[in-house]
Amino acid sequence: MNIPEPEQTARRRHQSLNIINALRRGTVPADGLERIAVGFYMEEGVIARQLDYVAEGGGDLKFIRGDYGSGKTFFVARALEIAGTKNFVTVHVFVSPQAPLSKPKALYQQICANLKTNETEHALKTIVDNWLFAIEERLIATGSGSVEDALLEAATEKEIETALAGISEKNSALAAALRTYYRANNAGNFPIAQAAIGWIAAEPTVGRDFKQEAGIKGEVDDATAFLFLSGLVEILHGAGYKGLAIAIDELETTQGLQRNQRERSYQTLARIIDALDAGRMPHCYFLFTGTPAFFDGSRGIRSVTPLYDRISVAETGAYKNPRQPQIHLARFDTGKLELVALKVVDVYSQAFREVDREKVTHRFIRAMIKKITGRFGGRVDVIPRIFLKEFVDVLDKCELYEDYNPADGYEFEADHLKGELKAEEEAVMVVEF
Known part of the structure; x- marks a missing residue:
């Protein structure tokens, strides 16, 4: 379908506004993530090929592994966005007391409650x-x-x-x-x-x-x-969708459970893998995220040898293979954050008006990253959410006030962040007296 150019421009601007609004609030945008994604090109290609296989009647999965600050939740959101472009129904579930991995019924409830199509949420x-x-x-x-x-x-x-x-x-x-x-x-x-x-x-x-x-x-x-989940997938495929892509986030929370609950959780994981490998869940794709401790710690899947053997991968240095059961996400670094900032400048220019690049220079962006990381123990991987929130504020002030020059006027004040910092951010924050 050919969309008239004025309508395309209006849609692009609307999406740009949504992205900027989300970053201003410190959240992951609902769509348009490809416009600010950095460093995931190879991994995105692997996910896309898996989804093509699932659309043809296969069943598959991928484990996303990374420390805090590696962008697991962003990557999963991007993967679900790719699934959406391929006409999959998608759902993003966080392992929690309301959706413990040890209770398949609760997991199924959360899946049904959060189904999303390209047109409808709670679908x-x-x-x-x-x-x-x-x-x-x-x-x-x-x-x-x-x-x-x-x-x-x-x-x-x-x-x-x-x-x-x-x-x-x-x-x-x-x-x-x-x-x-x-x-x-x-x-x-x-x-x-x-x-x-x-x-x-x-x-x-x-x-x-x-x-x-x-x-x-x-x-x-x-x-x-899981029998009902299989039926649900048959229904949505019969309704014209290619399949169901399910993201189950924060598996590492399972490690804090009592032993019998952990064991039941890992049994659930094994049941899903067995069903996919045996062809009992066609048109179904699972994404799981977890920290390294979940995969290698004594309270993680290492405690269940058959499960660990099936999804563990050997370290391969700089040449990691995203086609293995796990995708290893590296921590964010200064170079990646600079690239994201430049992409955000482009998005902001389409949402409002062209950013004055003589004010918001590459040198200023580097200086801003340095100022913020200085308050968080030099940890670039911890600050992307905070940095982007601050950066959009700078872009707003440049757009609103002609005499505002961020190179002269920007100082990072952390007081206004109190109460909204995540535990990992707060843990490394340098307290000033």
């Missing part, structure tokens, strides 16, 4: 509606169904069973819930329809009325969560 209902609509359209186009409501409804219900036959052999409840959702929607019984979506998403508050209507006993549990 489970939209995906199910698109799937059912695609079934109806196919039935009408092939002459297997009729435009007459009753006949089309009967044919569609039969197709629901056929489409999920593999899942229904093990657990018929998903097809029953979808059939009930379809009937309730057509009848205008929206409370039952909403309850059906809630039950599919493993929400805990679904009432008895829906279960009686659907003829379902019980609910999604730890034993069936």
